[in-house]
Amino acid sequence: xxxxxxxxxxxxxxxxxxxxxxxxxxxxxxxxxxxxxxxxxxxxxxxxxxxxxxxxxxxxxxxxxxxxxxxxxxxxxxxxxxxxxxxxxxxxxxxxxxxxxxxxxxxxxxxxxxxxxxxxxxxxxxxxxxxxxxxxxxxxxxxxxxxxxxxxxxxxxxxxxxxxxxxxxxxxxxxxxxxxxxxxxxxxxxxxxxxxxxxxxxxxxxxxxxxxxxxxxxxxxxxxxxxxxxxxxxxxxxxxxxxxxxxxxxxxxxxxxxxxxxxxxxxxxxxxxxxxxxxxxxxxxxxxxxxxxxxxxxxxxxxxxxxxxxxxxxxxxxxxxxxxxxx
Amino acid sequence: xxxxxxxxxxxxxxxxxxxxxxxxxxxxxxxxxxxxxxxxxxxxxxxxxxxxxxxxxxxxxxxxxxxxxxxxxxxxxxxxxxxxxxxxxxxxxxxxxxxxxxxxxxxxxxxxxxxxxxxxxxxxxxxxxxxxxxxxxxxxxxxxxxxxxxxxxxxxxxxxxxxxxxxxxxxxxxxxxxxxxxxxxxxxxxxxxxxxxxxxxxxxxxxxxxxxxxxxxxxxxxxxxxxxxxxxxxxxxxxxxxxxxxxxxxxxxxxxxxxxxxxxxxxxxxxxxxxxxxxxxxxxxxxxxxxxxxxxxxxxxxxxxxxxxxxxxxxxxxxxx
Numbered sequence: 001x002x003x004x005x006x007x008x009x010x011x012x013x014x015x016x017x018x019x020x021x022x023x024x025x026x027x028x029x030x031x032x033x034x035x036x037x038x039x040x041x042x043x044x045x046x047x048x049x050x051x052x053x054x055x056x057x058x059x060x061x062x063x064x065x066x067x068x069x070x071x072x073x074x075x076x077x078x079x080x081x082x083x084x085x086x087x088x089x090x091x092x093x094x095x096x097x098x099x100x101x102x103x104x105x106x107x108x109x110x111x112x113x114x115x116x117x118x119x120x121x122x123x124x125x126x127x128x129x130x131x132x133x134x135x136x137x138x139x140x141x142x143x144x145x146x147x148x149x150x151x152x153x154x155x156x157x158x159x160x161x162x163x164x165x166x167x168x169x170x171x172x173x174x175x176x177x178x179x180x181x182x183x184x185x186x187x188x189x190x191x192x193x194x195x196x197x198x199x200x201x202x203x204x205x206x207x208x209x210x211x212x213x214x215x216x217x218x219x220x221x222x223x224x225x226x227x228x229x230x231x232x233x234x235x236x237x238x239x240x241x242x243x244x245x246x247x248x249x250x251x252x253x254x255x256x257x258x259x260x261x262x263x264x265x266x267x268x269x270x271x272x273x274x275x276x277x278x279x280x281x282x283x284x285x286x287x288x289x290x291x292x293x294x295x296x297x298x299x300x301x302x303x304x305x306x307x308x309x310x311x312x313x314x315x316x317x318x319x320x321x322x323x324x325x326x327x
Numbered sequence: 328x329x330x331x332x333x334x335x336x337x338x339x340x341x342x343x344x345x346x347x348x349x350x351x352x353x354x355x356x357x358x359x360x361x362x363x364x365x366x367x368x369x370x371x372x373x374x375x376x377x378x379x380x381x382x383x384x385x386x387x388x389x390x391x392x393x394x395x396x397x398x399x400x401x402x403x404x405x406x407x408x409x410x411x412x413x414x415x416x417x418x419x420x421x422x423x424x425x426x427x428x429x430x431x432x433x434x435x436x437x438x439x440x441x442x443x444x445x446x447x448x449x450x451x452x453x454x455x456x457x458x459x460x461x462x463x464x465x466x467x468x469x470x471x472x473x474x475x476x477x478x479x480x481x482x483x484x485x486x487x488x489x490x491x492x493x494x495x496x497x498x499x500x501x502x503x504x505x506x507x508x509x510x511x512x513x514x515x516x517x518x519x520x521x522x523x524x525x526x527x528x529x530x531x532x533x534x535x536x537x538x539x540x541x542x543x544x545x546x547x548x549x550x551x552x553x554x555x556x557x558x559x560x561x562x563x564x565x566x567x568x569x570x571x572x573x574x575x576x577x578x579x580x581x582x583x584x585x586x587x588x589x590x591x592x593x594x595x596x597x598x599x600x601x602x603x604x605x606x607x608x609x610x611x612x613x614x615x616x617x618x619x620x621x622x623x624x625x626x627x628x629x630x631x632x633x634x635x636x637x638x639x640x641x642x643x644x645x646x647x648x
Binding site: 007008009010014015017018019021022026107108109111112113114115116117118119324325326 | 377386387406407419424
């Protein structure tokens, strides 16, 4: 029997506000959020405190001293605040999203909520935005704590451009969290069991954190001609191979986040790819780029993160629309 | 609430079809629910009751046919339908970490009830299901019966014109079942049309005005309980007679209007008889047995029971297959 494609009436966003407000307040008051926040703050303090004590003893003038709080790894703790964030943010996001849809299903609230005048669109988007804003609030709070600690311990205020770079960094961190949030929600739509969806989300995260960086060189070597390997190839061929490797690397959100952070918080960064001698002609080594230029440099990374977030969310959306609500 | 331009039906399904692959979960059914009645969907598990309900709410896609709810098409206008129809799913869930008031407030926001009215409407609804004193307790402390009543309260708060209840009494103890059925009658008194699905037949019988018997995705029988009984068990007014001392069967057959006299109970046991007549012949039967010198020990009016209809129908369906 054929049915003409039916057009739905009414805005798909009816009820978005209430869903968003409920999710947001649920997250903020949940024990899970407290645990995750403690975890994030512990990691933040662990990395920021040693680097602050070391930065206090820096005597040479550094125009971007404040940004060093985020990026410098002290001798005692071998990774920086941003490195710590690059793996606490996914954990936070996965923690917020892994049971968002199947949790409702298992509590048998899904069919009751969907029988109210609301489309599934609004439910999924409201849940995503609720968790994303929770994530943003957590990151802003953390960012302000670090900034405040810096003010107190370094005793000098950040310059305007440092604050601007810091805010841009915050935006990138939220987009990075959004990718993982969308991924964990995708799994929460696919799997009925919350444990399975949590495991899958964590699995994908570990894959990109540990396995992918190991696989990429292998893939690149497999594609390389013997000439390149023995160093007899032309510069174009070598460059093409390096670009292929960067492309593969950048499929991982972790790489995109890392590169965006380097570009924003290390103003001296001029390029994120290979550079040849002739391109460096006339450049002053170590001179910082203006903020606008740094932003331009990492613009592809930012759009990549946002696009990734939207694509994964869209996949979750499509699957959710087709899902049966009955038990 | 009543729209005079509309016909008396609040739900009209025509040839409603749902396919899961090649399987016909709901096979081209026609169904009318009238304004203000309690309608029961009966049938074994997997007969297509819940699927039918979900299609009426626009919660699952329709494979064919059409359904109209209060004049709206659930496929194209699901928001309009869901604004006016209250749904209590099988084993309804609420957010356990929130209180009943918070749960209902969330629903009220989704319904876009004006903020100033929310508090009053929640309390009115909770009073109507006798939960007003526990409105600020977490739902995790509620018993199953209380959750079902909270579900009814949600429908009352919504001021729904139709209440669709999926297995509302399953898993409830007899007392909770009784209370819930009372509340379902209360919905009817408020002018709400109630559509409920169940397999607890004697319970359903006591509240339903009309029922539809589902079997393998089709509606096998539809009508009032008495109509169904006449259709399946045969027309007539059955009574039960227990007596001894004389030829009871002969005496009963002599009464005017009696169509059938059958021994009741296990094979070979004497003394109990089932009499089918075209009217209530209890008085005549008593008179005749006593006059003939028999000892009358029991005389009962046998209401046609839905359970009997159901069992008999499925027996016959199995024999026919």
